[in-house]
Amino acid sequence: MSVDYGRYTALKIARPAPRILEIVLSAPGRLNALDHEGHGELAEIWRDVDKDPDTAVVLLRGEGGTFSAGGDLAMVEEMADDWTTRMRVWKEASDIVYNVINCSKPVVSAIEGVGVGAGLAAALVSDITVAGRTARIIDGHTRLGVAAGDHSAIVWPLLCGMAKAKYYLLLCETVTGEEAERIGLVSLAVDDDRVVAEAMAVCEKLAAGAPAAIRLTKHALNNWLRQAGPAFDASLALEFLGFSGPEVREGLASLKEKRKPDFDPDSPF
Template sequence: MNYEDFQYIRFDRHADGVLQCTLNRPEVMNATNARLHWELTQLWAVADADPHTKVIVVTGAGDRAFSAGGDLAWVEEMIGNAEAVAVVMKEASDIVYNMLGCRKPIVTAINGTAVGAGLAVALLADVSIMAETARITDGHVKLGVAAGDHAAIVWPILCGMAKAKYYLMTADFIDGKDAERIGLVSFCTPQAEVLPRALAVAAKLARGSQTAIQATKKSLNNWMRLAGPIFDNALAMEMLGFLGADAREGLDATRGKRAPDFPSARLPG
């Protein structure tokens, strides 16, 4: 696969081998559809194999969002559909493990809302810069499925188990200041400074010893690899949820912009 084969990721080259990758569906807040979700599995190997790229910077097009979760029409295709769930499960796993396997440093400029697969990319980066006013949520439990995706492999490492459990079980939103305070992101900055700060960090990494930086990244990523079985289980639990009644209610509630009435939350009788 070549850069020109990507439909929803735009590429810009900066000095010193910094490659800027922009999630590019601004009309829907860079939400992931089936194609973009698949492209996020492919990006890391393509950039990793590029001899002209030393550091990868990922951001979202526009001022509103990094990536605002999955398209609801795409999510609906998964509900009750075991074949569709199997495809998405493999891709979700590939996003996580392909990011961990990418030798080159990944820096994210979280310029706005980040949910779902977009949040996975945002938080699995080696360095994450988030706008003070940006908001993130794992969001899965509001849809009636388990917090699978990336959350179980990295949130407890980043912010500790107490905070991870609270935010993953409630799906409360977190702004940039709180995300930095609890350790979910490396730094938060004013909105206008997010991308420049990310590019400055990337340029600093690009000027360093690439062998040393890549070896350090590989070693540190082994903490997350140790949690691989935990992630695999969480992802399987998430996908199983798409085959149940709560996911249908979660999707209908999201579309209707109302509080969900999950079947599993109703008392007997």
């Protein structure tokens, strides 16, 4: 039975070619930042993909030449203020990572422009990642004033090694697509105007391949990520603990006011 994707409204769904499903992060005017609805949909859709008999491979990208600017600041502010919202988003953040990992169908992500936050989590735990050479990949957690959770602890050390992971995650430094390919954070870096086309070409190759062999290979390789699950679970818990503290409020204020944060140098930890 075919899957009906009509209930997804924050994500745009298309079929650019037979057996290929395209999921597009779409928030015009907000650089595809994910609000409550988009965050929830990005967590849930992989379950539908997994059971969809008409889909062999997924292309994940952002609309308008930008992948995603992270979480909508209004949602972040509500997470800091409201326990119920914080717990709901925590569960969704976990599901985004685990549902992509456990989806039997291969996922190819196309990272154009900026990639931050929950959208970046889905992109970097995808099976093949194609980035523009000048794309900007940023794990923005410590800049916001919370621990680097989401996908960071589960996949960055495996992809680019602990030394590079600590450098970029602790300092919140930007990684260009070209540098990301050099250190192994993404699969391919291509000219900026070729990102989606190259990712689509990869999808077409996967769609034409032996489906069971490809899916079982993904399942076997992702056991490395499953083994890192306890580190991921701990990082996510520590990240969301930070949403109840003072540092996230200063980080959020500084982002809204477009200034450098002024964090209190004294810490109970």
